[in-house]
Amino acid sequence: MSVILYILFLLLLVPILVRSIIKSAYKKGMEPDNALNILILSSISFFVGARILFVLLNYSLKEIDLSNALMFWDGGFSIHGGMILAGIVASLYLKFNITSIYKFGDIVAPLLALSISVARIGCFLRGCCFGRVTSLPWAITYAFPSPAYVYQYSKGLIGSEQRYTLPVHPTQLYEAGFTLLLSFWLFHMSKKEPTRGKVMWTYILGYAMIRLFNDRIRGDVHHDVFGIFSPIDMLNITLILIASIFLFFVGHSRY
Secondary structure: OHHHHHHHHHHHHHHHHHHHHHHHHHHOOOOHHHHHHHHHHHHHHHHHHHHHHHHHHHHHOOOOOOOOOOOHHHOOOOHHHHHHHHHHHHHHHHHHOOOOHHHHHHHHHHHHHHHHHHHHHHHHHHOOOOEOEOOOOOOEOOEOOOHHHHHHHHOOOOOOOOOEOOOEOOHHHHHHHHHHHHHHHHHHHHOOOOOOOHHHHHHHHHHHHHHHHHHHHEOOOOOOEOOOEOHHHHHHHHHHHHHHHHHHHOOOOOO
């Protein structure tokens, strides 16, 4: 049931996101057909990129192999992989259609942050992207066969006789809350006719900072780079640096 709810959350996001982006794009002077085309291409590339990065990260840790690499219905996506591939595809499409990537990025950014917030509720219901073991009063437990239960059992933290996991941080709700606040701020920025690319790069900066903080208390993240950082941490740090530089240079540049 939790997997069904997770998929349902994602499916509900698609039509709402598509309608909102096309409406916003039209108000900003973009052709609706162009907006729809880029959304279709970006959605497909986001899904593919998110799965590819997840498989690459977990294959190196021996937690997934080629036999189940395509079994996406069991879950397993990395938002960063989706953002990177969708960003590349969108940039190429917009370049050939003489449309500013910044204009489209500024339109999509607030809605993307809001979508991630809602999607993390689905993660919370499914039991993936869970946090570390904690004794905090708002800690939660998951039952078999949630990813949290399977992970703790595989690591010897619980036995087969236990019905629930040890209490963990609800990191999905942390991220949902922070990205919701980020989306509110981005919507506020959008109403002020911001400088070119400012909303997009603010989203990238804000989300990378949220993930850098939240992943420190994720229970399913391996910090195996210098014993301190995970590969995603390194990617987040890179994004923070790049976004900061671009925000400095786009501060006075308009469409």
